[in-house]
Amino acid sequence: MAHEILTVAQMYSVDRAAMQAGIPGSLLMERAGMAVAREAIILCGGRPRPVVILCGPGNNGGDGFVAARHLSAAGWRVRVGLLGDRVALRGDAAWAAECWTGCVDVASPDLLSGAGLVIDAMFGAGLNRPLEGQALALVQAMAQPGLPVLAVDVPSGIHGDNGVVLGAAPVADVTVSFFRPKPAHYLYPARGHVGRLVIADIGIPDTVLASIGPTIQTNDPTLWRAQFPRPAVTGHKYQRGHALILGGTVMTGAARLSARAALRLGAGLVTLACEPAAQLVYSLSMPSLIVQPITDAGGFSELLADPRRNAVLLGPGAGTGALLREAVLASLRAGKAGVLDADFFSSFAGALSTLRQAGLNDRWVLTPHEGEFARLFGPLTGSRLDRARHAAAESGAVVLLKGPDTVIAHPDGRVRVNHNAPPDLAIAGSGDVLSGLILALLAQGMDPFDAASTGAWLHGAAGQYCGRGLIAEDLPEAVPAVLKQNNL
Numbered sequence: 001m002a003h004e005i006l007t008v009a010q011m012y013s014v015d016r017a018a019m020q021a022g023i024p025g026s027l028l029m030e031r032a033g034m035a036v037a038r039e040a041i042i043l044c045g046g047r048p049r050p051v052v053i054l055c056g057p058g059n060n061g062g063d064g065f066v067a068a069r070h071l072s073a074a075g076w077r078v079r080v081g082l083l084g085d086r087v088a089l090r091g092d093a094a095w096a097a098e099c100w101t102g103c104v105d106v107a108s109p110d111l112l113s114g115a116g117l118v119i120d121a122m123f124g125a126g127l128n129r130p131l132e133g134q135a136l137a138l139v140q141a142m143a144q145p146g147l148p149v150l151a152v153d154v155p156s157g158i159h160g161d162n163g164v165v166l167g168a169a170p171v172a173d174v175t176v177s178f179f180r181p182k183p184a185h186y187l188y189p190a191r192g193h194v195g196r197l198v199i200a201d202i203g204i205p206d207t208v209l210a211s212i213g214p215t216i217q218t219n220d221p222t223l224w225r226a227q228f229p230r231p232a233v234t235g236h237k238y239q240r241g242h243a244l245i246l247g248g249t250v251m252t253g254a255a256r257l258s259a260r261a262a263l264r265l266g267a268g269l270v271t272l273a274c275e276p277a278a279q280l281v282y283s284l285s286m287p288s289l290i291v292q293p294i295t296d297a298g299g300f301s302e303l304l305a306d307p308r309r310n311a312v313l314l315g316p317g318a319g320t321g322a323l324l325r326e327a328v329l330a331s332l333r334a335g336k337a338g339v340l341d342a343d344f345f346s347s348f349a350g351a352l353s354t355l356r357q358a359g360l361n362d363r364w365v366l367t368p369h370e371g372e373f374a375r376l377f378g379p380l381t382g383s384r385l386d387r388a389r390h391a392a393a394e395s396g397a398v399v400l401l402k403g404p405d406t407v408i409a410h411p412d413g414r415v416r417v418n419h420n421a422p423p424d425l426a427i428a429g430s431g432d433v434l435s436g437l438i439l440a441l442l443a444q445g446m447d448p449f450d451a452a453s454t455g456a457w458l459h460g461a462a463g464q465y466c467g468r469g470l471i472a473e474d475l476p477e478a479v480p481a482v483l484k485q486n487n488l
């Protein structure tokens, strides 16, 4: 199964490489339009409906003309509306329009009256400015209740690379794209317009990817299943890593959730260090948790000195005092692997250079949500994907930017987009569980980029398993079932 995501520029390169390999553009367009027609038939349960196909002035419109021909041949009543002038069509789009022998109307909202389906073939990869005028009016007209929309490549108005809606875009029931998805198919707000995504094979060989070098992937177990830690038959707990968590004194729930998640996902031992005032709360929370009272950062450093404590989590519920700050710097200097989350971002607002000097590197995973991200990295521009990638390069660490479309970026430029998280996960304590999951995997020696990807995926899968009504406490408890379900 393919997991590459291609940017618009990469997709144009693929197109050129395919043509250089002897596949004519018109053949790619023919297969693209056929795939659109096939999905229209599937969307309508095989029963013909009056369909309106809105074609734009470029090759996205060309795909629409091909689909028109195939649906008409299948006995569908097809009306084609063209944005722009037919004689201005060029290249493959002009060829596709020539092959369509039916009427071509001027695209206008009136065309949609009586339609049982609209195919949006106005703009795809070539969208270069916000929709206005007639195109905008058409998108607004597509928003009729009960009128299904099938989008070709991307819903018109969506920029393929960044997931931004330029002016307006229809909310499609199905989007049919070709060869590989684009970032916009997975990034919000665009993803909310895509509906069911179909990636059609249009005969482009996978070998063209060798010269493209894709760096963006959808997050999926096949990427990290082989690296997923499994206990050895003759193993003992120290071979499964020893995680260390700094627990706060007031907000103790966060570190307790992280610790429970880390234990559930197989860390051999989990030590929670806290000030004596909070010791009892943590000790009573889980018998399998080791609780170590410390009175200052020196006490934390003593715990770090044991080389068996190989992975550290700092931030959840830890407060923004000197203890967290010093524990972070000591852990970085000690060369541990770890996760930095929650209060870490307030404690080190704008202090990236201090962290780098202390030794922040790609053994560490930073797990900010948008607000926390801005605290450490400032107001970066660009898509979530661009910003996470930029932040990873700047920090030297793996950056997991949380959201419905969590993005995981490695400083070397690789990026994965997670897409299995249900909205039910947007609840208090959910992020603390995620950091605990990643911590467990780091403790067991998993590569940090894979650990972050695996943690995000398992978190999403646990959310799906629990379903509506879940609370953060449910997520660690769902881990055994999710592991079993997925043969992990």
Ligand SMILES: NC(=O)C1=CN([C@@H]2O[C@H](COP(=O)(O)OP(=O)(O)OC[C@H]3O[C@@H](n4cnc5c(N)ncnc54)[C@H](OP(=O)(O)O)[C@@H]3O)[C@@H](O)[C@H]2O)[C@@H](O)CC1
Residues within 6 Å of the ligand: 011, 012, 014, 015, 028, 029, 032, 056, 057, 058, 059, 060, 061, 062, 063, 122, 123, 124, 125, 126, 127, 128, 129, 130, 131, 132, 135, 152, 153, 154, 178, 179, 202
């Ligand atoms: N890659 C592949 O493998 C394959 C790709 N295929 C298909 O090709 C599609 C890409 O085609 P494409 O490059 O011709 O661009 P497309 O999206 O039709 O738009 C360009 C036109 O729109 C115009 N325009 C732009 N924005 C506008 C706006 N806001 N408002 C108004 N006008 C605007 C722009 O005008 P201009 O900027 O020149 O004024 C230009 O005329 C791709 O999405 C897929 O469907 C398949 O056939 C099979 C294989």
Ligand SMILES: [K+]
Residues within 6 Å of the ligand: 060, 120, 121, 122, 123, 124, 151, 152, 153, 154, 155, 156
């Ligand atoms: K489109």
